[in-house]
Amino acid sequence: MFTDLAFYAAALPAVALAGLSKGGFGGAMGMLAVPILALVISPVQAAGIMLPILVVMDLVSLYFYRSIFDRRTLAAMLPASIVGIGVGWLTASYVSEDFVRLLVGVISIVFALNYWFGDRLRARPADPNTAKGAFWGSLAGFTSFVSHAGAPPFQMYALPLRLDKQVFVGTSVIFFAVTNAVKLVPYFFLGQFDAANLATAAVLFPFAAFTTVAGIWIVRVIDQSLFYGLSYIFVIVIGLKLTWDGAISLFIH
Secondary structure (H helix, E strand, O other): OOOOHHHHHHHHHHHHHHHHHHOOOOHHHHHHHHHHHOOOOOHHHHHHHHHHHHHHHHHHHHHHHOOOOOHHHHHHHHHHHHHHHHHHHHOOOOOOHHHHHHHHHHHHHHHHHHHHHOHHHOOOOOOOOHHHHHHHHHHHHHHHHHHOOOHHHHHHHHHHHOOOHHHHHHHHHHHHHHHHHHHHHHHHHOOOOOHHHHHHHHHHHHHHHHHHHHHHHHHHHOOHHHHHHHHHHHHHHHHHHHHHHHHHHHHHO
């Protein structure tokens, strides 16, 4: 278990961002958790510590959102997500986290810009589409496996549907609860759950639960149009951060 102050100076804001995101506020900003932890430990170890914490957050969120979700979205995306996790497991030794960061970052920026300059002018929400849902679901599963970066691909499909904010969050909660539960199996076989990682995650569990509940409360009181506007802002901010990190690591270092 980690005991130095530098680790917890990074871990507490990382868990707070992930918790608020898991509660439904801030959407993709939870993806910053692993990069923040990677400032003080290796990215691989950061991902190993965060997964049990994310599962605890999922359980808290599921309690509140267990009956509020969109079945069609889950039916289109969840099976594909499991396939994406399998692809991530099979290619774990070939695909770098930096490449995934760059890929997800660029897609996120394009997606957000399309919203600001295209989708906002459209009169009605996008129609459900099983093929599109399966594509983005598989990409969400893959990127979630590699670096817990599944939120932007999920949002690529789900945000344009313009579901009620509670339904959108509930659908996201169930999608990632199942995705993260499935990820436990390959993470175990890849040796991510050693005693030190699990003990460190356990220390952070109470704070993780608290910040998740805080995110749930914010979603319940925030205006729906503001909720969606902020969601797209977070997507483009995270996209810029991921693109920068991936490009610097791949082309500069």
